[in-house]
Amino acid sequence: MTALAILIALAPLAGPVAALAGARARLAALAQAAGAAVALGCAVALLARLDGHPPLQAWDGFLYVDPLSGFFLLTVAGVTLLAALGSVSYITAQEDSGELTSFQVRLYYTFFGLFATLMLASLETGNLGLLFVLIEGSTLASAALVGLEGRARSLEAAWKYVIISSLGVTIALAGTLFLFYSASALHPGSNLALTWPYLVTHAAALAPQSLRLAFLLAVVGYGTKVGLAPMHTWLPDAHAEAPSPASAMLSAALLNTGMYAIIRFLAIAHARLGPTYPRAVLLSFGFASIVIGALFMVRKGNFKRLFAYSSVEHMGIIAVALGFGGVLGLYGALLQVLNHALAKTVLFLSSGDVSLRYKTREAAQVSGLLAAVPVTGGALLLATFAVLGSPPFGVFLAELTIVRAGFAAGSPAFPLLLLALLGVAFFAFARTTTAMVTGSPPEPVPVSPDRDRAAAAVTAAPLVLGLAALLVLGLWIPAGLDSVLRQSAAVIG
Amino acid sequence: MQSLSSSSTAGVLLDLSGAVMLLLAFACLASKLFDRYVTYYGAQSVVLSFAAATAAVAFHSTELWILAALTLAIKGIAIPFAARRVLVRRLALKRDAAMSTGLTTSLIAGGALTAFAYLVTRPALLPHGTAAAAVVPLSTAVILLGALTMVVRRHTVAQLIGWLIVENGVFLGAITLVATFPFIVEAGIFLDIVAGVLIMVVFVSGLTRQLAGASAGELRELRG
Numbered sequence: 001m002t003a004l005a006i007l008i009a010l011a012p013l014a015g016p017v018a019a020l021a022g023a024r025a026r027l028a029a030l031a032q033a034a035g036a037a038v039a040l041g042c043a044v045a046l047l048a049r050l051d052g053h054p055p056l057q058a059w060d061g062f063l064y065v066d067p068l069s070g071f072f073l074l075t076v077a078g079v080t081l082l083a084a085l086g087s088v089s090y091i092t093a094q095e096d097s098g099e100l101t102s103f104q105v106r107l108y109y110t111f112f113g114l115f116a117t118l119m120l121a122s123l124e125t126g127n128l129g130l131l132f133v134l135i136e137g138s139t140l141a142s143a144a145l146v147g148l149e150g151r152a153r154s155l156e157a158a159w160k161y162v163i164i165s166s167l168g169v170t171i172a173l174a175g176t177l178f179l180f181y182s183a184s185a186l187h188p189g190s191n192l193a194l195t196w197p198y199l200v201t202h203a204a205a206l207a208p209q210s211l212r213l214a215f216l217l218a219v220v221g222y223g224t225k226v227g228l229a230p231m232h233t234w235l236p237d238a239h240a241e242a243p244s245p246a247s248a249m250l251s252a253a254l255l256n257t258g259m260y261a262i263i264r265f266l267a268i269a270h271a272r273l274g275p276t277y278p279r280a281v282l283l284s285f286g287f288a289s290i291v292i293g294a295l296f297m298v299r300k301g302n303f304k305r306l307f308a309y310s311s312v313e314h315m316g317i318i319a320v321a322l323g324f325g326g327v328l329g330l331y332g333a334l335l336q337v338l339n340h341a342l343a344k345t346v347l348f349l350s351s352g353d354v355s356l357r358y359k360t361r362e363a364a365q366v367s368g369l370l371a372a373v374p375v376t377g378g379a380l381l382l383a384t385f386a387v388l389g390s391p392p393f394g395v396f397l398a399e400l401t402i403v404r405a406g407f408a409a410g411s412p413a414f415p416l417l418l419l420a421l422l423g424v425a426f427f428a429f430a431r432t433t434t435a436m437v438t439g440s441p442p443e444p445v446p447v448s449p450d451r452d453r454a455a456a457a458v459t460a461a462p463l464v465l466g467l468a469a470l471l472v473l474g475l476w477i478p479a480g481l482d483s484v485l486r487q488s489a490a491v492i493g
Numbered sequence: 494m495q496s497l498s499s500s501s502t503a504g505v506l507l508d509l510s511g512a513v514m515l516l517l518a519f520a521c522l523a524s525k526l527f528d529r530y531v532t533y534y535g536a537q538s539v540v541l542s543f544a545a546a547t548a549a550v551a552f553h554s555t556e557l558w559i560l561a562a563l564t565l566a567i568k569g570i571a572i573p574f575a576a577r578r579v580l581v582r583r584l585a586l587k588r589d590a591a592m593s594t595g596l597t598t599s600l601i602a603g604g605a606l607t608a609f610a611y612l613v614t615r616p617a618l619l620p621h622g623t624a625a626a627a628v629v630p631l632s633t634a635v636i637l638l639g640a641l642t643m644v645v646r647r648h649t650v651a652q653l654i655g656w657l658i659v660e661n662g663v664f665l666g667a668i669t670l671v672a673t674f675p676f677i678v679e680a681g682i683f684l685d686i687v688a689g690v691l692i693m694v695v696f697v698s699g700l701t702r703q704l705a706g707a708s709a710g711e712l713r714e715l716r717g
């Protein structure tokens with residue numbers, strides 16, 4: 001099992017190896033996709049072995065995998081696979097058209113693989129100090145992707161991203177220090193005392209005052225990486241400036257990794273402080289994010305910024321669901337993590353194809369997608385409705401579960417407010433994307449650079465795969481996944 | 494975990510170091526010359542290194558000795574040297590004009606944040622009479638002042654120095670609050686690597702903007 005866990009984290013390095021060995025864009029992309037597929041396969045195998053067994057633990061807790069980490073591994077590895085498949089056509093087209101030099105392409109795959117590896121590794125460690133190091137490491141790797149295009153705008157976005165996230169993660173380090181301080185009564189001294197399983201089992205001996213501060217600092221610190229308002233300001237810029245498959249990685253993998261770190265702190269806080277205090281913190285940041293996300297979606301403009309604000313909104317929904325708590329709330333939160341990741345990946349990948357053809361990222365200049373490029377247009381439309389929570393897609397099921405959890409948690413005001421905000425977000429988002437999809441395409445009809453049938457199939461593959469998974473999750477949750485979700489919810493409390 | 498009394502020699506020295514670091518953070522906030530930012534940051538790091546050595550003696554900790562040596566070598570010497578050579582000289586930076594509030598306003602805000610730091614950390618959180626109870630409010634104030642520097646200044650070099658000051662504050666808190674924190678050396682080394690990368694990013698983006706002929710003062714293309 002240990003070997004399996006290590007393989008998950010190392011498999012995405014296939015892309016960087018190929019790129020550094022001098023492979024051209026298409027070959028490096030295929031190596032990247034193969035690595036991601038191996039990681040996904042191993043994650044499924046690992047989850048199957050963990051089912052009903054004690055968590056995998058090795059090296060003083062530096063390696064620790066339980067169903068909760070397994071679930072996030074599955075999500076991140078799945079997103080990495082889809083984004084790597086999406087990179088095949090996007091980056092190759094960029095290289096062919098001369099937008100990216102071959103050096104930039106090599107950089108892209110080097111940092112793409114490194115980014116995925118660091119995120120997967122951070123999900124596999126039980127040591128909260130190492131978690132901090134790996135999450136900050138993934139910031140640096142992904143900042144290189146944001147600034148890849150090397151224009152003043154992308155460098156500005158990369159700077160904003162890296163400095164705000166570094167500040168956030170430094171605050172999370174302060175949170176980790178206070179968490180360790182709250183364990184003073186246990187006389188900790190070794191690395192074992194900084195591991196999550198140790199702290200959860202000894203939660204009763206933690207000092208509540210400093211634990212409160214530790215949880216708040218962790219939510220603010222890691223929440224910066226999650227994009228919770230008001231720490232979200234880097235997010236729209238970074239998502240808009242990164243190459244589209246990298247935006248998908250940011251939105252669907254990186255934000256979830258940050259959320260995973262918050263969930264680990266939540267479990268400790270919940271075990272010692274009970275539900276009231278964590279709920280107050282998470283509901284405040286969650287609703288702030290939903291409001292900010294929904295309001296900024298009303299603005300028309302760059303469609304990648306629109307998707308980015310939708311990520312802010314969805315991370316808010318997940319935080320609210322964690323705040324509602326209970327088995328139902330936690331189950332809904334995790335279901336939302338997976339479904340949002342799939343839907344947002346499809347959206348960003350199709351936006352990449354749109355910007356390749358229309359040579360713009362402004363929503364107002366795009367129309368008639370369904371007529372001009374039926375597959376991408378169709379995927380964009382379906383993913384729009386999926387991400388906004390229309391049946392029969394998985395997000396609908398997840399959001400329904402979250403609202404039910406809200407009613408079960410007591411006051412009906414919060415779930416009703418959530419429903420109202422979801423309504424606002426629906427109209428704001430759909431207003432822009434439906435205008436892009438419908439209507440008649442501009443003259444002359446934008447064509448993609450050079451496309452044969454095989455290339456078209458490669459472009460369509462991740463979109464179709466993602467949508468199919470979303471549809472399946474909306475209609476039926478496989479027994480294995482259901483069991484993983486239940487066990488993960490039990491881990492949190 | 495052993496705790497240090499505030500009236501012991503080590504406790505007094507730590508308290509004094511914290512106070513000097515806070516003053517240097519204020520000096521940085523009030524300064525308008527890029528050269529000075531780097532000087533103040535370097536001095537603050539040297540004081541931090543002294544504090545870490547004091548804690549190392551008090552707690553008989555090898556790790557803290559390593560931390561003290563690394564802090565002196567990297568934060569006290571290497572980073573200020575690199576920042577001066579690569580950023581201030583190479584990008585020909587002199588006066589920092591890109592501020593979002595006036596100097597007086599930001600100093601008053603800094604004073605308010607210092608008071609706030611005492612307000613949140615003093616009661617109930619820390620046992621009375623320990624060195625931590627004296628130093629942690631100071632380190633919290635240093636963190637907040639660093640963050641304030643990042644907020645009121647728009648220039649990337651000033652923001653970088655602000656972040657480095659935040660980091661110094663976190664480590665000052667760490668060595669007094671949890672001297673046995675097992676990951677402290679690793680975290681310190683790692684954050685130094687991050688600092689190196691940040692200096693590189695500032696350099697590259699500064700150079701790009703210089704080449705593009707745009708004004709180097711402000712980054713404001715992306716909004717909303």
